[in-house]
Amino acid sequence: MTFKPLLEEKPANKPIIIAGPCSAETEEQVLTTARALAGKGVDLFRSGIWKPRTRPGAFEGIGTEGLGWLRKVKEEAGLKVTTEVANTQHVFEALKHQIDVLWLGARTTVNPFSVQEVADALKGVDIPVLIKNPINPDFKLWVGAIERIYKAGITRIGVIHRGFSYHGETKYRNVPRWQLAIDLKREFPDLPIICDNSHICGRRDILQTVAQKALDLNFDGYMTEVHPDPDNAWSDAAQQITPAQFLEMKEQLIFRQPTTDNMEFLENLEHLRHEIDELDEEMLNLLSNRMRLAERIGEYKQRNNIAILQSSRWNEILERAVTKGKLKGLSEEFVTVYLKAVHQESINHQEKVMNQPRAEA
Structure with missing residues (x-):
């Protein structure tokens, strides 16, 4: 498989930075976050519109209405936008609202039927697609999702490493199992890999440490959940940070070059x-x-x-x-x-x- 650059205008020696709230809750919340990140080196503004939750009754996303808010982010803040899709209708709605980049979540990647449904909906469309690792540490399942999207004609593909479920005591929400991401990078050297430090950590205090480790391992960027009022977020409150905290973290992170001519x-x-x-x-x-x-x-x-x-x-x-x-x-x-x-x-x-x-x- 041969992959084109995920973001064509992005220099190869700069990290891909993705930030935004876990969920789009209100138009004001989305735009407030976007305005705080505008012009600060963020490549993609992320926000979940449809949220697959483990148990019914939790907030499962604002739905299609939120796509209109993301269009306003593009217009008012000048940021490219990305959201998660899990089925044909999601894809069609996202394309209709001119979403710049789509991503497949861990609960979608784990099901080849769902991945194939999204792949079929994307045939004939030229749009970047990010693919999160499956919930469980199944390397072949992750590769299979990449192959299905690629066979649909999508060549601007990246992957998101968001950690893996683990039964037992751990400081992470989802244990990184860095070796699986390293193995993927070895098999597909030109495939961009983004670290979702928010979902790996599940808590704010180690976000920077995990993001830096990913950059030290030659990851191509990171994705962090940012919210104007994290403690009162409607989903995943414990792992979100304010725009000011995010920008402080961003300034302290060191992006490593893959090699040198020294x-x-x-x-x-x-x-x-x-x-x-x-x-x-x-x-x-x-x-x-x-x-x-x-x-x-x-x-x-x-x-x-x-x-x-x-x-x-x-x-x-x-x-x-x-x-x-x-x-x-x-x-x-x-x-x-x-x-x-x-x-x-x-x-x-x-x-x-x-x-x-x-x-x-």
């Missing part, structure tokens, strides 16, 4: 990367040796009819490694994820050995 930098970087490559090869050799030891353990367990998983031993390994890892500057999260992967591979090797037919005496 030869001294490139030579030093190449030298350090070579050292990393050597260490990686050494670690792979050590892991290979570890698996051979696991296979020998599997042989002993097979002879004595002992179960593979020894919970007390596994807990001991994990606790010891986390403690030692902290002393070496490694986070508990990294050590845990790494060791779980190593442990699972060890189990796989032991299973292979233990399920082989026993040699005849």
Whole structure:
């Protein structure tokens, strides 16, 4: 797939900045926000018109009436506008009101039937489309949504990384799982990727930290929910900030360049990367040796009819490694994820050995 620039007039060395309220509530609220952002480097003014909610009874958007308010944003504030669509009627209404960019939400991306319906409605239309990641960390589902929109003839496509649902304790509303976004960037290097720091965070105090991490990872921009009175917003109040707070955050964020032609930098970087490559090869050799030891353990367990998983031993390994890892500057999260992967591979090797037919005496 070959993608055209998402915003044709946007320089490649500048971040794409999207801001605006979670939901269009009133005409005054929308225009007040837009006027505060006008002329401040915002590329797209966002606002939800139709809002898919988890449970009935919550505010599900103002509906088509709000599209007229977005047209006024274009006329009065001079900002391009974007909103979410989830079906054929949404697409037709948005196009009729001259919305500049459409986006598919996480609850739409998760359903190939819904994505295909939007794709069919867009055939023959030249408009940029942003695609949020599905609610669950399903990489192929995200790629499938991109492919469906692309096959409809849309080539100005971008994706929005808004984090993924997670059952358990976490500081995020939706955990970032940065590696999935990195994998997508690796597969589609020219596909713009925008960080939706509002939906990842679900709270105001870490919005800047998450946006900066995304820019450090070579994301192409960020999308933040901005409201003139966040505490009284009709939806997602806890993650919205005022225009003044947004502009302060915007000024403090640092946009990283993907590369440079500075030869001294490139030579030093190449030298350090070579050292990393050597260490990686050494670690792979050590892991290979570890698996051979696991296979020998599997042989002993097979002879004595002992179960593979020894919970007390596994807990001991994990606790010891986390403690030692902290002393070496490694986070508990990294050590845990790494060791779980190593442990699972060890189990796989032991299973292979233990399920082989026993040699005849």
